Amino acid sequence: MLNFILQNIELIGTILGIIYVILEIKQLWVLWPVGILTALAYIIVFYNSKLYADMSLQFYYVFVSVYGWYLWISKNTQDEELKVTKISKKTTIKLAISFIPLYTAMSFVLVKYTDASLPYWDALTTSLSIIGTWMLAKKIIEQWYIWIFVNIISIIMYIYKGLNYTVILFLVYAIMSIIGYFEWKKSFIKSDKRI
Numbered sequence: 001m002l003n004f005i006l007q008n009i010e011l012i013g014t015i016l017g018i019i020y021v022i023l024e025i026k027q028l029w030v031l032w033p034v035g036i037l038t039a040l041a042y043i044i045v046f047y048n049s050k051l052y053a054d055m056s057l058q059f060y061y062v063f064v065s066v067y068g069w070y071l072w073i074s075k076n077t078q079d080e081e082l083k084v085t086k087i088s089k090k091t092t093i094k095l096a097i098s099f100i101p102l103y104t105a106m107s108f109v110l111v112k113y114t115d116a117s118l119p120y121w122d123a124l125t126t127s128l129s130i131i132g133t134w135m136l137a138k139k140i141i142e143q144w145y146i147w148i149f150v151n152i153i154s155i156i157m158y159i160y161k162g163l164n165y166t167v168i169l170f171l172v173y174a175i176m177s178i179i180g181y182f183e184w185k186k187s188f189i190k191s192d193k194r195i
Contacts, residue, residue, distance in 0.1 A: 006048055007165070013041030014169040021173055024136065025180040027084075027187065032069035036062050049161050050117050053106050053126035060130055068137035084187040087135070087142045095131050103127040121157050125150050141188050144181035151177055 016038040023031035039061035046055035072082055087095075103123055110119035128150050135143035151174035158166045 006045065009041050010045045010163065010165045013038055013045055014165040016041065017169045018172050018176075021176045021180070025176060025183050027139075027184070029069060029072040032065045032072065035065040035068075039065065045163070045166065049163060050115060051122050051157070051161065052114050052116050053110055053119075053122040057126045057129050061133060064133045064137055068133075071137055072139075082139050084139050084141055084184050086188060087140050091140075095135075099127055099131060102130065117161065118157055121153060125154050125157070139184075141181065141184045144177050144184065147177040147180075148174060 016034055020031050020034045020038050023034060039058040043055055043058040046052070046058065106123035106127055107120055110116040110123055116122055128146050132143045132146035132150065135146065151170045154170045155167055155174065158170060
């Protein structure tokens with residue numbers, strides 16, 4: 001019975017996740033509340049699969065979704081919505097530097113203090129996802145590169161863990177990340193801003 005309930009929660013999370021990415025590609029603010037619901041479903045799924053970094057990431061998604069929601073619906077001083085931007089070298093360096101301690105600390109905790117089944121891979125995808133979601137909240141186009149990589153690694157992890165619906169979700173995510181990049185690129189060409 002518990003297995004049946006968990007599979008249904010995974011299926012609901014998968015459907016919500018697909019809706020989330022469609023809304024992200026279309027740059028609609030409503031992606032954020034859908035993201036919160038997706039994250040809540042996957043907290044349960046990843047806890048039961050002993051993917052604790054992925055589970056912790058879902059808590060982060062809830063909080064960053066509130067932040068992103070605020071950024072995307074608030075107006076700037078010129079009464080405009082947030083525009084797609086390109087990352088600056090300075091921000092790239094800051095994010096690369098922040099990745100190292102994030103990944104190291106997460107790997108250490110997972111190996112030393114949990115029974116995580118794929119600690120290093122779990123820490124890798126989670127660390128990159130934290131950075132990618134921050135970039136999404138700021139509408140930085142290069143976030144799509146991170147998602148393509150994370151989605152491919154995640155597909156392999158979830159096949160190994162037998163999370164079939166989640167494999168489908170991340171396969172869709174990978175394809176939609178490529179589509180999303182090109183859709184956002186059209187918006188960037190119109191605004192041509194860097195952050």
